[in-house]
Amino acid sequence: MDQIDGKIVRELARDGRISNTELADRIGLSPSACLRRVQELERSGVITGYRAVLNPAAMGRGFVAYVTVGLSDHSKRAQQAFEQAMAGAPQCRECHNITGTREYLLRIEVADLAAYKAFHTDVLGALDHVNALTSYIVMGSPKDERR
Amino acid sequence: MDQIDGKIVRELARDGRISNTELADRIGLSPSACLRRVQELERSGVITGYRAVLNPAAMGRGFVAYVTVGLSDHSKRAQQAFEQAMAGAPQCRECHNITGTREYLLRIEVADLAAYKAFHTDVLGALDHVNALTSYIVMGSPKDERR
DNA sequence: TTTTGCCGTCGATCTGATCCATGGCCGCAA
DNA sequence: TTGCGGCCATGGATCAGATCGACGGCAAAA
Incomplete structure (x- = not known):
C-alpha cells in the first residue's frame, strides 16, 4: 500500500x-x-468487492433513522435472538453492538414515517427484553456518506 | 421498477x-x-453509480464510533461552521442532521482508539458551541452493513 | 382489431481485458 | 564496478464483452 x-x-x-x-x-x-x-x-483483501450504488428514495428507503436499543436480559441467548431478528428484518440495514448503556445501534431505512412506525411497533415491539429505545430520525446528511 | x-x-x-x-x-x-x-x-437515477468496497482495516478505518453532537448555538451560521468542519475531517464519514436534543449524529472511522481520542480532542474539542457529546463505540457488526 | 411495449435473435463493430515478451531504470549488496 | 531483483513502459496477439441497429414475435391494452 x-x-x-x-x-x-x-x-x-x-x-x-x-x-x-x-x-x-x-x-x-x-x-x-x-x-x-x-x-x-x-x-490481498484491500478491495473486497464492487457494488452498484442505489438511490434510497427509488428503493423505498428514503426515510432513515438510527435507533439505540437496550436489552433488559443481558444473556448471550437474548442477544443472539435480537441479532437474529435484526438480520431477518429488511428495514434494518446495520446492527452495531456498541459500548455504553445501550447495547445496539441500528440503522433503519424505510419508505416513510408510517413504515418506520410499523417497524417500531411490529418488529421491535414484538421482541422480548427490549427495554429502552432512542430514535434519531435523520433529517438530511450534509456530508453524504463517503463510501 | x-x-x-x-x-x-x-x-x-x-x-x-x-x-x-x-x-x-x-x-x-x-x-x-x-x-x-x-x-x-x-x-432514471435508480442506480447512481458503482464503487469499489474497501477493507476498513486495510484503510486505517477499523475503529468505528458513532457520536451525537449538540450545539449550544443554534444559529444557521454555527450549524454551517460545524458541517463544514465535518466535511473537512477525513475521520468523519457520515454527518447526519437528526431530530431530538442532539443536532448531529456522526460516524467516525479511524485506525484505533488513540486516533479516535485525537479526533475527539483535536477536531471536536477545537470547535466552538459543541456542548454535548455521546460516543457509541462499535464493538463489531453482527449484521454487517448491507449495501 | 390495431397499437403499444417488451422481448429474443442476429450481425457488425469497437473497446477493453489479459497474457506475453522485451527492454529500461534504479537501488542494493557482493 | 558488476550483477541481480523489483518495477515500470511498450507493443503485439487474442478473446470476451459492450453496444448498437434492425427485424420479427407475442401479449396486453385500447
Missing part, C-alpha cells in the same frame, strides 16, 4: 467501473502495471 | 462488475433486453 495504491483505491472507490486503461491514465501508470496493482489489492 | 428490475438491482448491488452477459443469465433475460433495463435504471 504505497501512495500509488492509495490513488488507485480512491479512484475505484469513486467509480468502480472505470476501465483499467482509463484508471492507468488517471494514475499515471501503464495499463499492465496498473492491472497488476489492482489485482494485488483485490487478492 | 418491476420485479425484474428488482432482481437486476439486487445482483448489481451484490456485484457491480458482473458482465452484462452474466447478469442477463442470472436474471433470465437476453443480454440486449438486460442491457436496455440497466441503462434505463442508470438513466
